[in-house]
Amino acid sequence: MLTNWNRNLRPLLGFGTCLAIAAVAVLACDSKVEPEPEPTGSKPVELSTDEHSDYPPTAVLRTMRELKEDQALERHPSDGGGRAWLEDGPREVEISSRHTWTITYEAGPLGVAEGGVIYFMTSPFWGWEDHPQTFSSDAPGYTEITTNAEGIELESLNFGKSLLGAKVSGRALKEGELVKFKYGAGSVGARADKYFERNAKFWVSVDGDGDGIRKMAASDAVIDVVSGPPSGLWVTVPTTIDVGEVGRVALALLDARGNAWVDWLGDIVFVDVPEGLEVPERVTLSPGDRGVASVEVKATESGTYTLSARLDPPLPGAPRDFTYGSNPMLASKNAISVLWADLHGHSQLSDGTGTPRDFYRYARDVAALDIAVLTDHDHWGIEFLDQRPDLWKHIGEVAAEFYEPGRFVSLLGYEWTSWIYGHRHVIYFTENGELYSSLAPETEDPDQLWAKLKGKSALTFAHHSAGGPIATDWSFRPDPEIEPVTEIVSVHGSSEANDSPQKIYRSIRGNFVRDILDRGMRFGFIGSGDSHDGHPGLAHLGAPSGGIAAILAEDRTRESVLEALRARRVYATNGARILLQASLGGYRMGATIPETAERPLKLSLRVVGTGPIEAVDFIRSGLVETLDCEGRTELFLPLDDIELDSGDYLYVRVRQTDGGVAWTSPFYAD
Ligand SMILES: [Zn+2]
Numbered sequence: 001m002l003t004n005w006n007r008n009l010r011p012l013l014g015f016g017t018c019l020a021i022a023a024v025a026v027l028a029c030d031s032k033v034e035p036e037p038e039p040t041g042s043k044p045v046e047l048s049t050d051e052h053s054d055y056p057p058t059a060v061l062r063t064m065r066e067l068k069e070d071q072a073l074e075r076h077p078s079d080g081g082g083r084a085w086l087e088d089g090p091r092e093v094e095i096s097s098r099h100t101w102t103i104t105y106e107a108g109p110l111g112v113a114e115g116g117v118i119y120f121m122t123s124p125f126w127g128w129e130d131h132p133q134t135f136s137s138d139a140p141g142y143t144e145i146t147t148n149a150e151g152i153e154l155e156s157l158n159f160g161k162s163l164l165g166a167k168v169s170g171r172a173l174k175e176g177e178l179v180k181f182k183y184g185a186g187s188v189g190a191r192a193d194k195y196f197e198r199n200a201k202f203w204v205s206v207d208g209d210g211d212g213i214r215k216m217a218a219s220d221a222v223i224d225v226v227s228g229p230p231s232g233l234w235v236t237v238p239t240t241i242d243v244g245e246v247g248r249v250a251l252a253l254l255d256a257r258g259n260a261w262v263d264w265l266g267d268i269v270f271v272d273v274p275e276g277l278e279v280p281e282r283v284t285l286s287p288g289d290r291g292v293a294s295v296e297v298k299a300t301e302s303g304t305y306t307l308s309a310r311l312d313p314p315l316p317g318a319p320r321d322f323t324y325g326s327n328p329m330l331a332s333k334n335a336i337s338v339l340w341a342d343l344h345g346h347s348q349l350s351d352g353t354g355t356p357r358d359f360y361r362y363a364r365d366v367a368a369l370d371i372a373v374l375t376d377h378d379h380w381g382i383e384f385l386d387q388r389p390d391l392w393k394h395i396g397e398v399a400a401e402f403y404e405p406g407r408f409v410s411l412l413g414y415e416w417t418s419w420i421y422g423h424r425h426v427i428y429f430t431e432n433g434e435l436y437s438s439l440a441p442e443t444e445d446p447d448q449l450w451a452k453l454k455g456k457s458a459l460t461f462a463h464h465s466a467g468g469p470i471a472t473d474w475s476f477r478p479d480p481e482i483e484p485v486t487e488i489v490s491v492h493g494s495s496e497a498n499d500s501p502q503k504i505y506r507s508i509r510g511n512f513v514r515d516i517l518d519r520g521m522r523f524g525f526i527g528s529g530d531s532h533d534g535h536p537g538l539a540h541l542g543a544p545s546g547g548i549a550a551i552l553a554e555d556r557t558r559e560s561v562l563e564a565l566r567a568r569r570v571y572a573t574n575g576a577r578i579l580l581q582a583s584l585g586g587y588r589m590g591a592t593i594p595e596t597a598e599r600p601l602k603l604s605l606r607v608v609g610t611g612p613i614e615a616v617d618f619i620r621s622g623l624v625e626t627l628d629c630e631g632r633t634e635l636f637l638p639l640d641d642i643e644l645d646s647g648d649y650l651y652v653r654v655r656q657t658d659g660g661v662a663w664t665s666p667f668y669a670d
């Protein structure tokens with residue numbers, strides 16, 4: 001049973017984090033493979049020990065070398081030849097259900113030489129768990145490999161992962177001859193992805209000449225994986241609203257894994273609507289809605305509100321009057337509006353789940369974000385964007401399609417996935433933008449990348465900078481115009497400081513954001529999800545923490561969002577829609593306070609929590625002072641005598657008892 005999701009950062013969704021990415025990604029590349037490879041991600045980060053290397057100690061050299069070696073491999077013309085399709089089996093299945101599918105491969109004009117291998121692969125990312133295998137017909141994922149070609153023997157190669165090979169012997173496989181993979185042929189079948197995913201592909205790759213190097217073949221073997229039964233209702237109201245203004249309440253039934261677009265018919269009924277709020281009494285969902293709706297809300301009086309709704313009929317097993325609560329909404333006159341953004345997430349075009357369109361649909365209609373960016377990897381996943389201009393073009397087209405000035409801001413972006421200097425996101429505020437690869441010699445270091453972006457409507461930000469898969473090399477000092485903000489928290493945890501709640505794994509002392517501020521760099525703080533499960537804005541449903549950014553932009557346009565980010569008018573949370581308002585000496589958060597400003601400074605802080613607030617920390621140039629909040633959900637504080645010396649910074653961190661955390665951007669004193 002699902003309880004009050006909006007208030008609780010850790011609902012009953014104990015599924016894994018994305019640490020598995022590193023473990024499988026190299027195997028997933030279009031690369032040279034050996035049977036039973038060593039899992040690459042299970043080892044701790046390898047700090048560079050190569051004396052002759054110019055690389056920073058934070059570099060993950062092994063991964064970088066593997067990618068470079070792979071890129072340099074020469075593919076034989078017969079590699080990747082032929083095509084595959086879905087011969088038999090269901091084309092639409094529910095998440096985690098078990099089935100049998102037959103994928104047929106037909107050899108291309110150059111055939112497959114003796115010793116060549118045809119590989120069958122399910123997505124190694126996000127949710128396909130039953131690895132294809134030929135050793136036990138009683139175990140999940142059992143696969144039968146057959147051929148119609150006389151004189152051909154197929155030897156199966158088990159990799160113990162999502163990859164299975166069929167090695168050709170006896171003679172070469174000729175054009176038009178077929179090899180079939182019956183996946184899930186054993187007694188327990190094979191289980192589909194646990195995430196909603198249209199266009200989920202069964203991949204086939206071919207080493208046509210038998211030299212151990214393979215390439216993806218064309219595959220039309222795709223199925224749609226649809227959500228499971230609904231397990232709760234997600235209710236999102238705007239965090240801020242002007243009195244008299246009309247806002248939007250987003251309503252979405254989700255399954256137990258946070259997937260949307262479920263099968264449900266009935267009414268959503270608002271209960272105990274507070275005085276001062278106007279919403280329709282009920283909303284009737286029809287089959288085409290797939291459990292997703294939106295209604296208007298209007299505040300007629302100032303105040304802090306939440307909305308509750310029940311389902312009619314209730315979900316099976318839930319009490320009739322069970323209600324689902326929303327995040328809080330502050331109604332005031334001339335409110336500074338908080339727009340919610342997730343500037344980082346992945347789709348099936350790199351190492352995530354789902355299509356780019358479904359990514360934006362989820363961001364806008366389910367997670368009720370105002371701003372979202374799909375940032376697939378430049379060179380990571382199954383196919384690589386830096387080698388597939390058609391995919392990069394498609395991402396741009398989808399971002400353009402979803403951009404609705406005044407309502408929803410989608411942006412073109414990607415993850416510059418450097419295993420030497422750390423991962424950075426490149427975001428364009430224009431319709432077109434180039435993909436500068438972290439593996440291209442002319443854009444392989446941050447200075448080279450920034451030189452290309454200089455003067456453009458674009459920005460970058462560092463991600464999981466204190467540790468995680470790779471920490472950021474801060475010896476490259478960002479240009480504040482191009483990199484005004486930095487990510488504090490995502491599914492990988494928090495890079496803020498060593499004392500941060502939900503601290504990032506494999507953190508490196510001295511590399512936290514607070515350490516970087518101590519070295520004089522200035523950033524605004526954002527959270528970004530790094531969702532790979534197709535749930536932008538709600539990455540925290542599937543991990544101990546997620547990340548979203550509150551952007552204090554004038555309106556929902558690309559220009560306003562860029563302006564607010566450059567002015568650092570942003571704050572970060574680990575997923576909870578906490579309201580933070582802060583000003584220091586009359587300056588808004590993120591501001592630089594001039595030397596001439598009158599001292600001491602007065603700080604005003606307003607917090608509206610999504611749950612009881614445990615404490616508020618004031619961090620002034622490395623020193624932390626804590627205010628115990630005894631579980632209050634709202635806080636309004638004036639602090640009169642704040643002394644900031646030239647070069648100091650001050651920011652506020654709010655910790656809730658349920659694990660929700662928010663960080664203001666720092667104020668910087670000149
Ligand atoms: Zn990353």
Ligand SMILES: [Zn+2]
Nearest residue numbers: 344346415530
């Ligand atoms: Zn990422």
